[in-house]
Amino acid sequence: xxxxxxxxxxxxxxxxxxxxxxxxxxxxxxxxxxxxxxxxxxxxxxxxxxxxxxxxxxxxxxxxxxxxxxxxxxxxxxxxxxxxxxxxxxxxxxxxxxxxxxxxxxxxxxxxxxxxxxxxxxxxxxxxxxxxxxxxxxxxxxxxxxxxxxxxxxxxxxxxxxxxxxxxxxxxxxxxxxxxxxxxxxxxxxxxxxxxxxxxxxxxxxxxxxxxxxxxxxxxxxxxxxxxxxxxxxxxxxxxxxxxxxxxxxxxxxxxxxxxxxxxxxxxxxxxxxxxxxxxxxxxxxxxxxxxxxxxxxxxxxxxxxxxxxxxxxxxxxxxxxxxxxxxxxxxxxxxxxxxxxxxxxxxxxxxxxxxxxxxxxxxxxxxxxxxxxxxxxxxxxxxxxxxxxxxxxxxxxxxxxxxxxxxxxxxxxxxxxxxxxxxxxxxxxxxxxxxxxxxxxxxxxxx
Amino acid sequence: xxxxxxxxxxxxxxxxxxxxxxxxxxxxxxxxxxxxxxxxxxxxxxxxxxxxxxxxxxxxxxxxxxxxxxxxxxxxxxxxxxxxxxxxxxxxxxxxxxxxxxxxxxxxxxxxxxxxxxxxxxxxxxxxxxxxxxxxxxxxxxxxxxxxxxxxxxxxxxxxxxxxxxxxxxxxxxxxxxxxxxxxxxxxxxxxxxxxxxxxxxxxxxxxxxxxxxxxxxxxxxxxxxxxxxxxxxxxxxxxxxxxxxxxxxxxxxxxxxxxxxxxxxxxxxxxxxxxxxxxxxxxxxxxxxxxxxxxxxxxxxxxxxxxxxxxxxxxxxxxxxxxxxxxxxxxxxxxxxxxxxxxxxxxxxxxxxxxxxxxxxxxxxxxxxxxxx
Numbered sequence: 001x002x003x004x005x006x007x008x009x010x011x012x013x014x015x016x017x018x019x020x021x022x023x024x025x026x027x028x029x030x031x032x033x034x035x036x037x038x039x040x041x042x043x044x045x046x047x048x049x050x051x052x053x054x055x056x057x058x059x060x061x062x063x064x065x066x067x068x069x070x071x072x073x074x075x076x077x078x079x080x081x082x083x084x085x086x087x088x089x090x091x092x093x094x095x096x097x098x099x100x101x102x103x104x105x106x107x108x109x110x111x112x113x114x115x116x117x118x119x120x121x122x123x124x125x126x127x128x129x130x131x132x133x134x135x136x137x138x139x140x141x142x143x144x145x146x147x148x149x150x151x152x153x154x155x156x157x158x159x160x161x162x163x164x165x166x167x168x169x170x171x172x173x174x175x176x177x178x179x180x181x182x183x184x185x186x187x188x189x190x191x192x193x194x195x196x197x198x199x200x201x202x203x204x205x206x207x208x209x210x211x212x213x214x215x216x217x218x219x220x221x222x223x224x225x226x227x228x229x230x231x232x233x234x235x236x237x238x239x240x241x242x243x244x245x246x247x248x249x250x251x252x253x254x255x256x257x258x259x260x261x262x263x264x265x266x267x268x269x270x271x272x273x274x275x276x277x278x279x280x281x282x283x284x285x286x287x288x289x290x291x292x293x294x295x296x297x298x299x300x301x302x303x304x305x306x307x308x309x310x311x312x313x314x315x316x317x318x319x320x321x322x323x324x325x326x327x328x329x330x331x332x333x334x335x336x337x338x339x340x341x342x343x344x345x346x347x348x349x350x351x352x353x354x355x356x357x358x359x360x361x362x363x364x365x366x367x368x369x370x371x372x373x374x375x376x377x378x379x380x381x382x383x384x385x386x387x388x389x390x391x392x393x394x395x396x397x398x399x400x401x402x403x404x405x406x407x408x409x410x411x412x413x414x415x416x417x418x419x420x421x422x423x424x425x426x427x428x429x430x431x432x433x434x435x436x437x438x439x440x441x442x443x444x445x446x447x448x
Numbered sequence: 449x450x451x452x453x454x455x456x457x458x459x460x461x462x463x464x465x466x467x468x469x470x471x472x473x474x475x476x477x478x479x480x481x482x483x484x485x486x487x488x489x490x491x492x493x494x495x496x497x498x499x500x501x502x503x504x505x506x507x508x509x510x511x512x513x514x515x516x517x518x519x520x521x522x523x524x525x526x527x528x529x530x531x532x533x534x535x536x537x538x539x540x541x542x543x544x545x546x547x548x549x550x551x552x553x554x555x556x557x558x559x560x561x562x563x564x565x566x567x568x569x570x571x572x573x574x575x576x577x578x579x580x581x582x583x584x585x586x587x588x589x590x591x592x593x594x595x596x597x598x599x600x601x602x603x604x605x606x607x608x609x610x611x612x613x614x615x616x617x618x619x620x621x622x623x624x625x626x627x628x629x630x631x632x633x634x635x636x637x638x639x640x641x642x643x644x645x646x647x648x649x650x651x652x653x654x655x656x657x658x659x660x661x662x663x664x665x666x667x668x669x670x671x672x673x674x675x676x677x678x679x680x681x682x683x684x685x686x687x688x689x690x691x692x693x694x695x696x697x698x699x700x701x702x703x704x705x706x707x708x709x710x711x712x713x714x715x716x717x718x719x720x721x722x723x724x725x726x727x728x729x730x731x732x733x734x735x736x737x738x739x740x741x742x743x744x745x746x747x748x749x750x751x752x753x754x755x756x757x758x759x760x761x762x763x764x765x766x767x768x769x770x771x772x773x774x775x776x777x778x779x780x781x782x783x784x785x786x787x788x789x790x791x792x793x794x795x796x797x798x799x800x801x802x803x804x805x806x807x808x809x810x811x812x813x814x815x816x817x818x819x820x821x822x
Contacts, residue, residue: 006517010518011516011721012721013719034510034513044722044723046725049517052519152814152815
């Protein structure tokens with residue numbers, strides 16, 4: 001009998017880690033070669049792990065949600081008659097062999113293996129399960145520039161558990177030298193690993209029914225992926241920008257009639273025309289008279305950034321969660337082009353193909369709660385932006401019309417704004433303009 | 449030209465006709481033109497084709513597992529394309545020369561590639577796979593469509609030398625959108641090069657469906673270049689075999705280049721680094737499962753009384769042996785030295801490379817120094 005350890009391979013091209021989705025075997029099970037052990041999720045795909053050995057599962061190194069780094073143990077086996085591995089690791093706390101830890105990953109096409117000390121923004125915060133090495137480097141600051149050094153020195157730092165970001169470089173141009181690393185390692189203990197509970201895979205839906213505890217009264221879903229990113233963005237927004245919200249209910253019958261007229265025109269053939277299209281156009285026009293709603297508060301530099309362009313974000317519910325892709329330079333688009341852009345944006349978001357470029361650089365957003373049949377709400381600002389407009393459902397309601405009461409198509413707009421940058425007067429002016437255009441599209445003639 | 453079958457949607461409008469000799473249910477369809485090319489396919493040979501397809505499918509699945517187990521860096525699965533590769537591969541003569549793409553494991557198997565040949569590039573052990581002159585098959589091309597130019601050039605040279613051999617190049621639907629592919633067809637037609645273009649239209653260029661890049665069936669393009677083309681059911685091993693034999697005969701006889709579009713389906717991911725569920729409707733895969741090339745020939749063998757238990761056991765045992773052979777060959781490949789990358793760029797010494805090799809060896813020595821200094 002011998003213990004064999006299956007270490008997590010690079011399952012894509014240049015990937016550095018995977019999350020365990022779930023196991024299909026338990027400790028003590030006898031498995032055959034290539035029998036599926038479970039599933040892991042990489043940044044690219046959920047894949048099945050076939051067993052590289054025939055034998056008995058001795059240890060599963062982590063449960064659903066655990067993030068395992070490439071080269072770290074994932075399953076240990078007891079294998080009949082196999083030669084003992086060069087150094088049989090102890091039962092708990094397997095440490096990957098030095099050669100494994102320092103191995104430079106081959107990459108065939110395109111993607112480079114991320115250096116392990118903050119060479120680029122890390123996709124997720126690294127969290128170690130209890131079975132992981134006791135002394136792991138602390139997570140580097142995401143996005144921080146990698147300290148200048150040479151590959152051999154980076155390897156030395158990695159082997160010694162030294163975070164290069166913590167080492168002052170004494171070489172030319174601040175280059176971190178071997179001596180710097182060694183002296184730092186001499187009087188600085190490596191920071192302890194965070195012993196946080198295991199975190200889970202992206203969305204709960206990906207886990208599959210076979211691991212969900214359906215009969216339990218409550219289940220705990222790890223907070224990860226888009227949900228976690230959304231939460232962080234909402235917290236950042238709610239607790240940095242003092243937000244105020246205003247409401248305006250208008251008679252949008254004229255806008256609905258305009259949509260009908262446009263739909264009948266040949267130049268709008270094949271273009272999806274919805275109330276959102278008119279709202280988006282009205283917003284762009286109203287911003288010309290009330291530009292500060294489109295500016296940005298730059299706390300770090302103590303400046304207000306006057307953005308003379310509109311990148312219009314649209315909150316979109318997709319299978320992967322909430323995203324706010326934006327239409328670049330929406331203010332330059334005519335109504336038809338804007339309608340086409342909105343349609344494409346929604347299709348792309350639904351298909352889960354929104355690109356990072358589409359998600360960044362927004363200046364103002366719309367959230368269309370009307371599609372859910374909701375009248376209105378108090379939207380929370382998309383982080384970094386100053387205003388967000390919620391569009392409610394268009395309803396036929398009794399309304400004052402020409403001195404009497406008639407059934408009219410009524411719509412409620414609500415606007416949340418960052419009170420650091422915008423005051424009630426400006427926000428009100430903007431909201432009133434949007435409302436005036438939608439109530440009577442002809443009023444645009446008086447504005448531009 | 450007889451067109452008994454009707455193809456699924458695969459570029460152009462749906463239901464474009466193609467050559468089919470074996471229906472998805474495994475019923476043999478008579479064809480006045482192509483049947484003569486199958487005259488020698490008796491029971492033994494039918495069973496041989498079945499064995500081939502099962503074996504390459506098993507090899508392909510084993511290689512996919514080896515990638516998941518960290519033994520291969522990457523693997524491009526060919527699951528679903530067995531009939532196109534075995535049918536055409538078994539139509540080739542030993543002296544024909546093949547310029548394949550990276551997914552043509554089944555063709556390499558027909559050419560006599562050894563287990564280690566199939567995996568060593570994907571393991572990162574060697575910059576190239578087999579000896580091209582032993583198999584009469586060039587190394588797998590990774591650059592999409594580039595091999596079509598190599599094949600055309602090789603075929604032109606063969607013609608200038610008066611050789612009566614055919615050159616065959618394999619590529620996918622995505623490659624037909626490449627400039628290289630179109631240039632190759634222009635040259636092949638202009639010089640009447642003895643080359644067969646064999647397109648495995650597996651419906652997906654990574655995540656791009658073929659209908660996006662081909663408004664008409666791909667087989668409709670070659671005639672515009674002056675190249676004769678056929679559209680065959682790529683999941684029908686008999687249709688692929690007959691059409692390839694027939695086309696090769698024309699090519700060898702000096703009638704100019706030919707083109708075959710084999711309509712098939714990539715049932716797996718583009719490579720092991722891809723997740724097709726992100727872009728593909730699962731119903732589509734289910735539809736294609738009903739057209740599975742291996743099941744289809746199995747059903748035909750059954751109806752012919754050639755599918756006994758003994759035969760099936762023998763097929764399974766041979767496939768298992770191939771999988772075990774592949775695993776053993778893969779895991780026992782020697783680690784390449786770090787400096788071997790310089791060895792096969794030029795046939796003789798080269799001053800610039802020698803200098804780079806020297807620099808790189810000192811760079812590698814830097815790691816040893818760092819490890820030694822611990």
